[in-house]
Amino acid sequence: MLKKRYSLMLIVVLMLVTILSGCQPAADGGDGDGNGDDVKEFVYAVVDDPATFDLDTTSWHQTQAIVSFDSLVEIDTEGNVSPKLAESWEISDDGLEWTFNLRQGIMFHCNEEEFTAHAVKHKFDHMKNPDKPSVNAHMISAIDDVVVVDDYTVKFMFNSVDGAIWNTLGGSFFAIDCPSCREEHGEDYGMNPCGTGPWILDDYVPGSHVTYVANTEYWGGADYWDNNGPPKFDKLTFRIIPDEATRILELQQGTVDYAAVPPQETKRLQDETDINVILSPSNGLRYWGFNMKKWPWTNKNVRIAMQYAIDKEAITESALEGLAKPLWSALPPSIPGYSEELEAEFKAKYPYDPAKTKEVLENDGWALNADGVYEKDGKPLAVSMWVLNEGIQIRTAEIIESNLKDVGVDLDIQVMEQATLTSGSPKGLHESLLWTYGWYDPQILFFLFNNGGTRMHYIDETVQRLAEEGHQKVSMEERLPIYEELQRYLADNPSWVVLYFPQDIHGFSPRVENVRMNPFGGGFVLNDIELK
C-alpha cells in the first residue's frame, strides 16, 4: 500500500519535473517584457503565421514575412514612385522598354552574393518558370523578358503597357531574393529567406513568434524614408496573437508595441490609456455586390432601386463607431482616380430615400404582397447575401437587412467563413455578397470586372473596354479621365451598392516615436520608428 502511494507520488513529481525542465530554454524566445538589458526590441502583434517566407509561393504577403526584402522601388506617402534598389530609370517612348540603373555595393544577408542585375533577372525567371510558375506570375504578365545589360543595369521588355506595374514593382510581389540562397535551399527556401532588407530572419516558432535582428550593414532603403541607414532598434518580433481581446490587453500592458485596433475599442484606448491611436485611410472600400448572372439583378431597375435604400450614415455611425466614411464612388479617396466632385455628384444622384426605392420598383411593375414584400410575376423580391463571419460586417449586414425590410425587400443573411466565400463566389454560387476590396491603384476596377470578375460576374462591353484601357497608359494624367468615365458608367449601371470607406486604426505603445503612416505602402514606415 505504502509502496503504491509512493510510486504514484513519484510519477506525479517526475511529470512535473519534466514539464518544468522542458520550459527553461524557451524563456528567452521573443519575450516582450523589456527587461533591463540594452536590446531595443519592437514587438508587433499579428493575427496569424506568415504562410511562408518564400513570397513567390503565396499571394498572401503579410508584414511578418516581407521585412527582410527590398524591392526595386517603393510608393511613397504621396503615392509617387521612390527609388529603392533601383536608383533611376528610363522609359522608352512607346512605354515598352524600361531600363533600371541599380544601386551598387549592396550585399544579400548571406554575405556571399552581391545584389546585381542578375538577381533581378533571376527573380523574373523564377516567377515565370514554365514548369512551376509563381502564384503571382499573373501580376507581371505584361513583362515579356528581363535583360541584363551589365551588372548594374537591367532592362524590362513589356508586351503591353501596364499602368499599374509600379505598384507591383514597388510592393513585395517583385521583392528581390538572393539567387544562390534560393538555389541552395530549394524547397526549403520558404524557411530560409535571404534578401537585402533592413531585417534578417533570426527565429521563427510557428504559432508563436517571428524574430528578426537588425541588419546593421543595411544600405539605406527607399529615398523617401527619414532614416536612410540601419534600423534604430535591434530586434523586431512579430508575436502571433489570434485573439483580438488578447492583443489589446497586451498592447495596454506594454508587452506589445503595435497592434491593429478594432473600431469598438478605439475610443476607450484614446480616452483611458496612453496608447497612441492613429487613424489612417485604408486602401479599399466595402460594398454590397450583386451576382449579375442571377435574378433579380438581371433587372437594372431593381439595382437602381437598391441605391436609394441603404442608410450608409447609419452603418458607419453604428456598425463602425463613426470611424468610416459613407461612400458612393467606385474608388475610395486613397486610390488615385477618386474625386470630390464625382463623389458629390453620385451622392446627389443616390441619396438615402426609401420612398424613391418604392417608386422605382412600383414603376417597374412591382407590387406589395400580403407579407409586405414587393412581388412581380408571382415572385417576391427576396435575395440572400453572403457575409464574412466577422463582427463589423455582420452588423453592417443587419442594418442593410432592416433598411431593405422598410422598402419591402426580404434579405436573407448567410454568414460564412472566408474560405467558403472566396471559393464559392468565383463559381457564382451566391446571389449577392458583402465584400471588401483593397488595392493601391485604380487598376482594381480591371481586377474586379475583367471577364465579369470573381465577385459580381458583371459582363458588360463598356465596363470591360474602359477597365482595360485604364491601365494601358503609364502616366496617371492619361489614365484618370478613363477612370472618371468608368466610374460614371458604373454609377449609371451599378452592379453593387458602394457602402463605405473604412479607416485602418493603429495602436502604438507610448515608447514608440516617429511614426509615419504610408497609406500606399500598407501601414507605417518601419525603418523610421524609434523606441524611447
Place this chain on the structure above:
Amino acid sequence: MSYTYIIRRILATIPVLLGVSLLVFLMLHAIPGDPVRLIVGEFAPQETVDAITRQLGLDRPLHVQFFNFLSNAVRGDLGRSLITNRDITQEIVNRFPLTFKIAVLAVLLQIIIGLGLGIMAALNHRKILDNVAMIGALLGVSMPSFWLALLLMLVFGVGLKWLPISGYFGFKSLILPAVTLGLLTGARIARMTRSSVLEVLNQDFVRTARAKGLKERIVIYKHVLKNALIPIVTLVGMSFGSLLGGAIITETVFALPGIAQLAINGINRRDFPMVQGVVLVIAVSFTLCNLLVDVVYSVLDPRIRYE
C-alpha cells in the same frame, strides 16, 4: 490483465483510425472552400488556379489522394502543408510538447480541485460546505472558457502583473491556461465525485467497515473512494484525451502554439493534409487514453477482468 488483451486492444484501434481518417478526408472535401484560391488570391486568373491545383496534386481523383495520404501516413510521413510547404509530422512533433504540458498540468489541477471539492461536498452532504462547493462547481461548469481566460488575464496579467498575458515564455505562461482548463474541467469532476461518493457511502460494506470500528479516514480513503473512483477515472481519462488534442479556445485566447492552433489554422486555410494529420494524432491519443483508462479500471477494481 493479460498482455494479449492490450495488444488486441491496440490492434483494434487500427480500424478506428482508418475510419476517422476517411471521415475527416470526406468531410474536408465536402465542405465548400478550396486552398488554391486562398494561395493565389482573389484576382488570379483561372489558368493560375488550375496550374497550382495541378502542382499540389489536388486535381487527382479523391480515392487516389486518400490512398496516397494513407500509404505515406503508415510510414510516419504526413506530407507537406499545402499552404506553408512545411513538413507536417515535424510541425506536430514541434507543437505536441506544449499541448502535452498544458494537458498534464490541467489534469493534475482538475483532479485536485475535482476530488477535493467532490469529497468535501459528499462528506458534508446537505450542509453549507456542500452547497458552497456545488455552487462553485455549477459556476465552473457553466462559465465559458474564453471568459474565464480573459478574467484571469485581467487579474494576474494586467492587474497584478505576475504572469504573462499570452504567448509562451516558459513555465509561467502555462499557469493561466492550465488554471482555466483545470477549473472548468475540475468542476465537472467535482460533481461526478460527489454523486459517486454519496452512492458508495450508502452501501452495506461501508456500514460494515464503520461497524467494525475502522477509523473514518480509512473508511473514506480505502473503502469509499476506491469504489467511487471508477466513473471519475473515466471522466479524467476522457478529458485528458481531449486535452491532448489541444484546447482550441484556450490556445487561441492565450496565443499558445499548440496542436489546436495547428488544427484551426488548417481548417481556416483548407490545408487538407494538415487537418488530416492533426486529427489522426488526436485520434491516436484519444484511443490510447481510453486504453489506459481500461487498464486503470482493473487495477482499481480487481473484479474487472479483461480476457
